[in-house]
Amino acid sequence: MRRLGLFGGTFDPVHLAHLRTAEEAREALALDRVDLVLAATPPHKPPGAQAPAADRRRMLELAVAGDPHLGLDFSELEREGPSYSIDTIRHVQAREPDAALTFILGADAFAEIGAWKDAATILTLCDFCVISRPGTRAGELPIAVENAFCYEPERGVYVHRSGRALRFLPVTALMISASDIRRRRAEGRSIRFLVPDAVAEYVATRGLYSTGRTAAR
Numbered sequence: 071m072r073r074l075g076l077f078g079g080t081f082d083p084v085h086l087a088h089l090r091t092a093e094e095a096r097e098a099l100a101l102d103r104v105d106l107v108l109a110a111t112p113p114h115k116p117p118g119a120q121a122p123a124a125d126r127r128r129m130l131e132l133a134v135a136g137d138p139h140l141g142l143d144f145s146e147l148e149r150e151g152p153s154y155s156i157d158t159i160r161h162v163q164a165r166e167p168d169a170a171l172t173f174i175l176g177a178d179a180f181a182e183i184g185a186w187k188d189a190a191t192i193l194t195l196c197d198f199c200v201i202s203r204p205g206t207r208a209g210e211l212p213i214a215v216e217n218a219f220c221y222e223p224e225r226g227v228y229v230h231r232s233g234r235a236l237r238f239l240p241v242t243a244l245m246i247s248a249s250d251i252r253r254r255r256a257e258g259r260s261i262r263f264l265v266p267d268a269v270a271e272y273v274a275t276r277g278l279y280s281t282g283r284t285a286a287r
Contacts, residue, residue, distance in 0.1 A: 075104035075199070076143065076162060077174040078155060082120045083273060084133045085251060085265045087244040089140070091201055094241045095174050096139055099199060104174065105141040105162075106130055109153045121278055123147055132268035154187040159195050171196035177238075184214025193218060194232035202240040209238045255279035 077092050084106070092104040108130060110123050120126065127144060134140040145161050146153040155173070162171060173196050180200045183189055193215065211219055211228065219228040219236060228236040251261050256279060261270055273279065 074169040075101045078107035087246040105143040107143040110146040252279040
């Protein structure tokens with residue numbers, strides 16, 4: 071059975087920490103591929119707060135070009151309304167019924183999972199991998215879901231009452247954030263070596279995140 075990871079985000083813009091996280095999760099979980107899922111309309115962010123979806127899509131395409139282990143999922147762009155993770159998981163399962171799915175997310179997002187759409191159901195649909203982020207703690211179950219899991223020390227995973235596994239995975243702490251990249255652009259500072267070169271070139275050409283002053287790549 072093919073093993074597929076789903077790693078979602080606004081990717082505004084996609085940067086090297088995103089890509090490194092996907093690679094480390096793929097390797098640690100023995101996944102055949104990790105698909106980066108572009109959130110079209112995140113329900114937790116105000117409308118219009120992100121760069122246009124078409125630009126974020128193109129930056130993702132440039133970032134993973136030629137990498138056989140990183141794929142892209144733009145299914146949320148094809149749906150109207152907010153981009154809910156449970157709808158994306160069900161879409162991928164219908165599209166690839168023979169794939170074993172692992173949903174990859176940050177510890178900060180996992181801490182709020184109790185507020186997600188159909189939170190009790192989403193944990194029954196696939197395995198989960200919670201990754202560490204700089205400044206966050208991984209390894210703790212949110213109060214809203216802790217009673218649904220038990221820990222299996224032999225496997226080093228939490229097991230949901232449905233049988234799905236939940237793993238906590240520390241990843242290399244690259245201190246890179248999309249908000250910092252946007253701020254650097256607005257201040258006319260370089261974003262080189264924070265994003266792939268092709269993404270830096272695209273951002274400069276399109277004038278993304280710039281306030282009008284001359285911005286370095």
